[in-house]
Ligand SMILES: Nc1ncnc2c1ncn2[C@@H]1O[C@H](COP(=O)(O)OP(=O)(O)O)[C@@H](O)[C@H]1O
């Protein structure tokens with residue numbers, strides 16, 4: 001697998017938006033009760049990227065992805081996929097008209113519980129979308145076998161889903177989703193029913209397909225590891241709203257980003273009240289070690305390192321270090337300014353909230369927290 | 375009564391039962407299957423949601439199912455005469471049997487189709503399939519083991535009804551048992567007839583179970599295991615959620 005990964009490790013992302021939702025709102029009404037699952041969601045997924053939507057259970061992630069192919073009718077707002085306004089195609093009634101069904105056949109979808117037909121063989125499952133598209137028997141079987149080969153299940157064509165492991169079932173689900181040559185693949189918790197090893201191999205498969213076929217993948221998950229291992233961009237959902245979004249690089253460079261902190265946590269608590277704790281984030285080749293020692297020498301202060309890590313997030317080399325300076329924040333304004341001048345991203349971890357001269361870094365988390373609390 | 379006297383009577387009656395039950399089952403399945411599927415589709419939240427139609431079909435089916443067969447038979451006399459030209463004989467008995475069998479089978483179909491995992495329907499919708507495709511490629515094939523079991527149940531119920539139809543001139547094994555056992559007091563002959571019916575029912579039940587299990591084995595992991603939906607993993611617990619908020 002690593003070989004395959006490196007062979008096609010170039011990004012396929014372009015600046016064209018292939019999925020756009022604007023003002024997407026979904027209100028479920030049942031027995032007089034109303035639940036607002038989506039509350040004005042604006043989502044922009046670029047062509048060729050893997051976009052992860054993460055959030056807690058009940059945040060509205062499934063509602064969002066099901067609105068993208070109109071399995072769920074939005075209450076308000078629009079959905080555009082590959083330049084086509086699906087909300088306009090949907091029509092009035094609850095049933096999908098021919099145009100919407102045609103559009104759906106160009107959007108692949110994989111599911112948490114695989115949703116394979118137990119009465120059909122693996123190959124017949126993969127052929128199903130092609131039957132719906134009206135392809136001939138010969139063409140169907142050629143395409144199905146080709147796709148099964150692509151997902152590494154050529155030898156299971158004649159098996160029934162019940163004879164497969166969870167990971168194999170999801171590979172069949174992916175092969176089936178690709179049968180209509182979609183530009184876009186939607187994945188609703190595709191790895192949530194799988195063990196960690198299988199999860200990794202399925203994510204790797206999605207990544208390879210994304211790179212090799214230029215497939216745009218919109219995936220939703222409640223696991224940060226999924227975002228960390230394959231996403232180019234991510235959005236954090238809470239109570240029907242997107243509270244943060246951007247490319248992984250942008251998120252990591254956003255001071256106070258909850259997603260960045262979760263994607264790349266560093267531990268370590270202040271050793272006393274009279275200390276300033278800073279998170280220093282650097283990307284790519286930036287070397288901090290000289291900067292830290294320079295800081296120490298220039299201002300003659302003792303710096304303790306509470307925690308540090310270097311990791312790859314969304315294909316980017318990222319390092320983060322949590323350091324502690326003696327004295328309160330007010331006493332350290334100059335050293336912090338020095339670090340920022342070196343091009344490092346500084347988040348103040350233990351800043352006093354009512355500090356009137358709060359720098360941007362410390363002010364940023366506040367609006368996010370407020371938005372989430374609504 | 376000697377065996378040579380009994381044999382032609384038994385042969386004739388078996389044949390009549392076969393005709394009555396065979397035809398009425400066929401009609402009950404052909405008409406009950408779409409009705410049962412329609413009951414699911416038109417229900418609230420169904421693919422063809424139509425509350426009025428659903429209520430109407432549901433009521434008709436309920437009335438048909440709760441009506442004692444003997445009353446149904448009498449009530450349908452003029453209809454039977456209109457269809458077959460007579461109200462006596464095996465052919466005439468097919469009419470009330472079939473009409474009694476349709477709602478019986480339709481309810482069983484409804485239950486079987488409701489058991490099909492909604493996720494499969496959604497998967498086919500996401501591929502661009504229409505309602506008809508969903509019925510043909512998902513609902514019926516996935517419910518097939520249950521539908522076969524339902525057919526077995528219907529055949530056995532119709533054998534029971536056919537005994538009643540027999541007593542009012544339909545013929546068949548049930549009629550034979552009543553006439554010789556009750557009216558002419560030939561208990562030996564009656565028991566032979568009863569045994570024949572019991573054997574027929576056992577064979578049908580066995581064959582039906584076997585077919586249903588063979589199909590299910592293909593889908594499940596051998597044997598008539600728990601239904602597919604019970605095998606599925608549950609949605610991950612909220613506690614697993616990554617610490618993001
Ligand atoms: N079909 C439905 N009817 C009523 N409420 C629903 C329905 N589907 C989802 N909801 C509600 O909408 C909210 C968002 O659900 P969902 O989109 O499934 O969230 P997630 O996938 O993030 O867990 C939840 O409060 C859920 O109970």
Ligand SMILES: [Mg+2]
Pocket residue numbers: 061062063189
């Ligand atoms: Mg969900």
